[in-house]
Amino acid sequence: MIPGPFLLYLGHSDDPVAIKTSRGLAEFRRVDCIGEFRHDDCPLTLGLPRMGMDEAAAAGARTLVLGIASAGGRLGPDLVADAAAALESGMNVAAGLHERLRKESRLVALAAERGLQLFDVRDPPEDLSVGKGYPRAGRRLLTVGTDCSVGKMYSTLALTRALQARGVAADFRATGQTGILIAGEGVPVDAVVSDFISGAIERLAPARDDNGWDLIEGQGSLFHPSFAGVSLGLLHGAQPEALVLCDEPGRAHMRGIPGRPTPGLADTLERNLEAARVTSPQVRAVGICLNTSKLDRDEALRLCARTEDELGLPCTDPVAFGVEAIIDRLLCVEPSTPATIASR
Amino acid sequence: MIPGPFLLYLGHSDDPVAIKTSRGLAEFRRVDCIGEFRHDDCPLTLGLPRMGMDEAAAAGARTLVLGIASAGGRLGPDLVADAAAALESGMNVAAGLHERLRKESRLVALAAERGLQLFDVRDPPEDLSVGKGYPRAGRRLLTVGTDCSVGKMYSTLALTRALQARGVAADFRATGQTGILIAGEGVPVDAVVSDFISGAIERLAPARDDNGWDLIEGQGSLFHPSFAGVSLGLLHGAQPEALVLCDEPGRAHMRGIPGRPTPGLADTLERNLEAARVTSPQVRAVGICLNTSKLDRDEALRLCARTEDELGLPCTDPVAFGVEAIIDRLLCVEPSTPATIASR
Numbered sequence: 270m271i272p273g274p275f276l277l278y279l280g281h282s283d284d285p286v287a288i289k290t291s292r293g294l295a296e297f298r299r300v301d302c303i304g305e306f307r308h309d310d311c312p313l314t315l316g317l318p319r320m321g322m323d324e325a326a327a328a329g330a331r332t333l334v335l336g337i338a339s340a341g342g343r344l345g346p347d348l349v350a351d352a353a354a355a356l357e358s359g360m361n362v363a364a365g366l367h368e369r370l371r372k373e374s375r376l377v378a379l380a381a382e383r384g385l386q387l388f389d390v391r392d393p394p395e396d397l398s399v400g401k402g403y404p405r406a407g408r409r410l411l412t413v414g415t416d417c418s419v420g421k422m423y424s425t426l427a428l429t430r431a432l433q434a435r436g437v438a439a440d441f442r443a444t445g446q447t448g449i450l451i452a453g454e455g456v457p458v459d460a461v462v463s464d465f466i467s468g469a470i471e472r473l474a475p476a477r478d479d480n481g482w483d484l485i486e487g488q489g490s491l492f493h494p495s496f497a498g499v500s501l502g503l504l505h506g507a508q509p510e511a512l513v514l515c516d517e518p519g520r521a522h523m524r525g526i527p528g529r530p531t532p533g534l535a536d537t538l539e540r541n542l543e544a545a546r547v548t549s550p551q552v553r554a555v556g557i558c559l560n561t562s563k564l565d566r567d568e569a570l571r572l573c574a575r576t577e578d579e580l581g582l583p584c585t586d587p588v589a590f591g592v593e594a595i596i597d598r599l600l601c602v603e604p605s606t607p608a609t610i611a612s613r
Numbered sequence: 614m615i616p617g618p619f620l621l622y623l624g625h626s627d628d629p630v631a632i633k634t635s636r637g638l639a640e641f642r643r644v645d646c647i648g649e650f651r652h653d654d655c656p657l658t659l660g661l662p663r664m665g666m667d668e669a670a671a672a673g674a675r676t677l678v679l680g681i682a683s684a685g686g687r688l689g690p691d692l693v694a695d696a697a698a699a700l701e702s703g704m705n706v707a708a709g710l711h712e713r714l715r716k717e718s719r720l721v722a723l724a725a726e727r728g729l730q731l732f733d734v735r736d737p738p739e740d741l742s743v744g745k746g747y748p749r750a751g752r753r754l755l756t757v758g759t760d761c762s763v764g765k766m767y768s769t770l771a772l773t774r775a776l777q778a779r780g781v782a783a784d785f786r787a788t789g790q791t792g793i794l795i796a797g798e799g800v801p802v803d804a805v806v807s808d809f810i811s812g813a814i815e816r817l818a819p820a821r822d823d824n825g826w827d828l829i830e831g832q833g834s835l836f837h838p839s840f841a842g843v844s845l846g847l848l849h850g851a852q853p854e855a856l857v858l859c860d861e862p863g864r865a866h867m868r869g870i871p872g873r874p875t876p877g878l879a880d881t882l883e884r885n886l887e888a889a890r891v892t893s894p895q896v897r898a899v900g901i902c903l904n905t906s907k908l909d910r911d912e913a914l915r916l917c918a919r920t921e922d923e924l925g926l927p928c929t930d931p932v933a934f935g936v937e938a939i940i941d942r943l944l945c946v947e948p949s950t951p952a953t954i955a956s957r
Contacts, residue, residue: 399839399840399869400838400839401838401839401869401870402838402839402870402873403870403872458807459806459807459808460806460807460808461806461807462803462804462805462806462807463802463803463804463805463806463807463810463842463843463846464803464804464839464840464843466807466842466843467838467839467840467841467842468839491845491888492891494744494745494746494811494849494850494891494892495743495744495745495746495808495811495812496743496808496811497811497845497846497849497888497891498807498810498811498842498843498844498845498846498847498849499807499808499810499842499846500842501835501841501842501845502807502841502842502843503842505838505841505842506838525743525745526745526746526747528747529746540887543884544835544841547836547838547841548838
């Protein structure tokens with residue numbers, strides 16, 4: 270477990286998408302976040318007190334979280350210098366970048382000298398095995414998407430909290446760096462050796478018999494030419510009873526692939542249901558989450574209503590309108606009842 | 614490049630499937646194979662002279678190939694002892710197991726002392742990047758399957774040779790350990806970090822403009838709950854113009870998953886075509902390869918004829934009947950003409 274409270278790193282970022290890990294912690298573990306660290310050229314804020322390294326350590330911060338996405342996941346000289354400063358101030362350092370903290374000898378030496386720790390959140394477990402797809406007990410929901418970064422993590426967390434608020438046992442199962450930092454555990458599925466994708470998820474959400482739910486954070490999209498393999502292995506390993514489809518309307522192209530249009534909602538859902546049946550024959554779709562942050566409220570409401578009508582599933586923006594309608598749908602159908610959009 | 618000639622290792626194996634890497638080399642690079650090494654309890658043979666380590670080295674063997682699949686890909690004490698003996702006799706050692714030769718300090722020390730090399734064929738390239746799915750020049754064929762180990766590598770090699778025999782430029786692109794040992798290069802796609810599956814294949818078969826073919830060895834199956842993620846990323850990265858479906862009729866269950874039936878040919882083909890269209894909208898199926906080694910010749914011929922009739926594609930056993938009908942189909946259709954089983 271990574272010791273809190275946290276100092277959240279924004280660095281020199283001027284791209285709101287690039288600070289999504291820091292923002293996720295500020296949003297979902299605010300009570301554990303003591304402040305934010307940013308350089309003078311950073312125009313962004315999470316609304317936390319701005320602090321220097323020494324100041325944060327003095328205020329009780331125990332770990333600096335490098336919660337940003339750098340170009341290519343690199344740990345450049347800026348980041349190393351700031352991480353070193355954090356260690357010198359007496360804080361641990363956590364990061365989820367492709368380049369690992371433990372590969373930087375300067376940081377390793379400093380941490381050893383001060384008795385501090387480096388946390389590479391993207392390190393997968395070492396003893397993974399291949400998935401088997403054998404039916405396992407428990408109720409599982411997976412978020413799937415038209416694309417990367419459309420709100421799957423946010424939706425999964427919102428659904429988890431809504432279930433818990435109704436007194437239903439529910440656990441968020443993290444598959445990406447931000448989710449893992451929020452949950453304190455999880456599997457960074459994109460860093461797993463490809464033979465073990467589904468096996469990693471079978472281990473992340475093992476059989477359970479308390480009638481509670483595992484809500485598994487999806488990744489990528491079956492239609493994304495970079496990451497569809499991860500998405501499919503995750504889907505098979507999750508063996509989900511329920512799918513929630515996530516989308517950001519109005520996106521000009523698939524993330525990172527200029528010129529490639531995003532797929533339609535109905536196609537995405539149908540392809541995911543079809544693929545999910547390999548390990549979960551009774552899988553059903555229970556709702557749609559749209560990230561409507563770029564629309565005004567009336568437009569967003571109209572879009573949700575129209576989508577609901579077109580696909581016959583509750584549709585909401587979890588940030589703006591909550592997820593209660595999806596929870597109603599999720600809980601009102603017995604797990605053994607097949608109900609897909611195809612069979613409507 | 615791994616120096617030949619090779620001594621092929623059978624060890625203590627009594628399972629013909631477990632020695633498939635050694636058998637692949639004996640089959641496709643026979644001229645480079647000087648002998649086979651087996652212990653007295655091994656009832657198998659590749660039809661090569663049986664040799665001890667010293668004897669093989671004296672006969673000119675330069676590398677012992679540990680061409681067997683051990684339980685869990687482990688490098689147990691038996692294998693380490695035999696690899697050490699090979700080094701002591703003056704041979705390099707190559708293996709494609711999950712556990713790496715270079716993790717065995719005894720082997721590393723011996724190799725250094727004698728100026729010999731250890732080849733871990735399953736090490737992926739270190740500088741992979743994510744796939745992008747941008748259209749790229751060149752003609753590519755991918756073998757896909759109902760299951761693992763149904764003959765995809767064999768079929769891909771047979772198709773490559775048949776094209777070459779007609780004077781068409783054609784290269785076999787290996788994605789598994791046996792294929793890599795046969796080709797002398799390739800990418801072990803199941804060992805790649807999952808973010809890079811499609812990117813690894815884009816690099817394995819880059820754009821080409823000589824009107825020649827890349828014939829890419831498929832892996833796994835979209836229906837295999839252990840490996841479908843690998844299969845899908847491979848399919849997207851391959852961006853194939855043509856698919857050949859491989860199957861072993863009569864298999865009782867999917868490989869490694871007792872109780873799970875293998876999928877049907879038509880379903881498998883349709884699902885692969887549908888998924889392939891994400892990066893290759895004009896993809897077409899050009900043939901079916903059946904491994905009929907467990908049937909008699911008349912049964913095999915009848916099955917091929919019936920399958921051909923049912924799916925409207927040339928169907929053959931590449932070992933028993935060659936692949937000329939598939940090559941005819943492949944070469945008689947222009948690459949821009951869509952022709953799928955769905956549009957027949």
